[in-house]
Amino acid sequence: MSSDSFDDLQTNNISLVPHVVGRSKCIAKIAFSAGSTILSNSSFADVLLPSEKSHRCDYCHHLSGSDSLKRCTGCASFYYCDPTCQSMHWKSGHRKICGLYNSYTSASSFQALEEHKKMDALLLSSLIAHATLVDANERNSDENTAFLTFQALLPGPMAASAPPICPKHSFPAEVIQELYSRFENNNFSIHSHFKTYAHGIFPIASRLFNHSCMPNAAVKFILQVHKPVKLEVVALRAISKGDEICIPYIDPALLQTRTTIFDLTYGFTCCCPSCNVVRAMGMIPEPPKGQVEFQAVCKRLREFVGVMRLSPFSTGDDSLFPRDLACVLHESFISTLSEHFSAASHDGQYDVAMESSKSLSAFYQLIYPPNYPQIGLHILEKAKTCWNHLVRSTHTMSIVTELERSLVTAREVFAVIGLEGDPDNGPVAEISTLSDAKKSL
Template identity: 80%
Template sequence: MPSDYQSNIDLAENVSLDPLAVGRSRCMANIAFSAGSIILSNSSFIDILLPSEKGHRCDHCHNLSGIGSLKRCTGCASFYYCDHTCQSKHWKSGHRKICKLYNTYISAASFQALEEHKKMDALLLSSLIAHLSSVDAKERDENTAFLTFQSLLPGPMTTSAPPICPKHSFTAGVIDGFYSRFENNNFSIHSHFNTYAHGIFPIASRLFNHSCMPNAAVKFIIQVHKPVKLEIVALRAISKGDEICIPYIDPALLQTRTTIFDLTYGFTCSCPSCNVIRKVGFIPEPPKEPVRFQAVCERLREFVGVMGLSPFLTGDDSLFPTELTCVLHESFISTLSEQFSAASHDGRYDVALESSSSLFALYQLIYPLNYPQIGKCLHLLEKAKTCWNHIVRSTSTMEVAAELKNSVVAAKQILTVIGHEGDHDDGPLAEIETLLLEVETYD
């Protein structure tokens, strides 16, 4: 196995697995973690870039360099590297088993017939087999990452593995066994919360269960010449003895999450959020008439403004008003998002800010504290940009200026918890710092 792979954590000191009679073990905190603490730091075992990122990022370390500045593999002309160091490491870790076969493989009818997400699985599985075929069997079978990967629970779907690229000595049964752990144990690797690759991180998959109201989240660190690193970050204070959970899917998938859990992961989620949704029962569509829709938005903002902790965080469904059940319909969040985006684009900033306030209220209701990806802080950043455009392009009020300042300060506070992630040259934190300077200038 590559010498770059490290678990980088003393599991006996920081966290431990609490075995259960039924179901997966629980990852328990052996020490107290404050918000922003790094619970786990773990380099990737296997990873692959999305096709759209080919030529933009190094295939070994994922450094973002742009077309023309990376060195192309002379053997297949389909993989790109920062320099000879990255190319050599990638070659030794498995690319040499794929290089001459890769272009024939991806152009074959059997590969092209696969659905897009299955193509990614096929490429990741091919990289795994190429990697395992590149190391000594004894070294492979004693490696912590590989042993942990083999211990992962297979998914509920029993399908044969797709065709793979490298020649190998594994039996079809072994390959199918590897593949059975793919869909429910892979990670989408993101930078600035935008997915650009997929990867296998066996220790993180083994340790952390899911919650739709998690107390921890995943981020990724890109370092030149090194495999991408996954970090588990505490979103809020975690006491010693608490279970540490991460989200497997977007918590905003309020209606479809149960089906996803059943088909992809094979479990029924019993987190506080899912318990409330089950008790709510039938979720009606939101009203289509603009006046009635706006009335629901006003009621939502009013409720969230006085609710304290969200019922979806506490699990107390008695705190959730029955007249707001329609906001749990997945079309409600998409409608608000479209209204906000369209109004911002068209320069109707007052309409955009009203939609933004309703959307943020919904995020406060359904997302956990300090959730970074597509919820609170990134929306706050977009709201702050809209406020700024409103100020510089129209006659705005002091209330808009105050809303700008509040939004950008709140966005920074939440993003500071998650810290820098992915590419370090730009991103949300840099945008926030720029907006803060503009706010100071305006003041």
């Protein structure tokens, strides 16, 4: 990376400084309160998942559906809100792809790729199409910085040959390979309402932020008509001046498999407090199979979290975590518990669902940092279960109280992360709908 492009990453609020064991770290130059936006960064290149094609604009990702979106008149394979989005996408690189796209995607070399490799091939094609504009001096300084930054990112630990790409270009094969070597460990899954719908390249964010399984910041995405999707890094809790700012690269709930993912995909060993506790547990035992025994573990978990001052996973002090609860760290525990909650809610076994929900909440409080979005998502599902319980059975004050408490808690979590993704519906809108419905009780 050139010195100029490195300097462009420094702002009045954050700065890159040397790291003891890593390449560098992002330090807060000011204090951030919970909910503060630390970084806002537009996509350099992105592609929709196949399931989203024709449902979202290929430029701004606005969700409209094929009835209202307009097809590209050239390739008929890309969809846009209107001529404005089509023109913007054309200028940002689609014109390098349009005439070749259909023959490219129907070619045997492309069709032979695995599905995730097809996504890589399409994203790499989008990146190259955008990058070719630098030769014609059609990109602004911010885009030049983004491309230089992407080139300077560390490659992943696994060597894989670059897939075939669509646009014609003048980049040497070794440059294409170098760009592709940064895909697995630097690209972002773009989500709306925390459900992935696209993949994208945000070089500045990739360069700035290290990972933590107990992060103090998280990523969200902002969608606006006629504008490229924007990534924002938001403080989950108060961050003091001088603190390192970290985001999660993967779901922290992947307690067992994350070490392997970090090793194979990112090429590092995570030494965050959460990983230190998990490693100290050694071999994680499976949770009991019997229902009575499983429920006893859940009760023990709720009791422990109920009196816990600080999560051992935030302090890194494994002596604070009871060894007899080690089985809750087995990934089958949360999957089994989630299945119990979903099945009971669906079948109308609301008392059973509420017990499972309490255990899930305790687990999330244990392994996630405060205000982590998944906490809010589960509390919202709990509120929906309370509502279904109320409308399908006799009203009880305890359920009404639980509904009110859940809505307050969910609203507090999402107030921190703020609005994200598609502007319609989503968790915040669902909380408002339930709150209005509660008034009728």
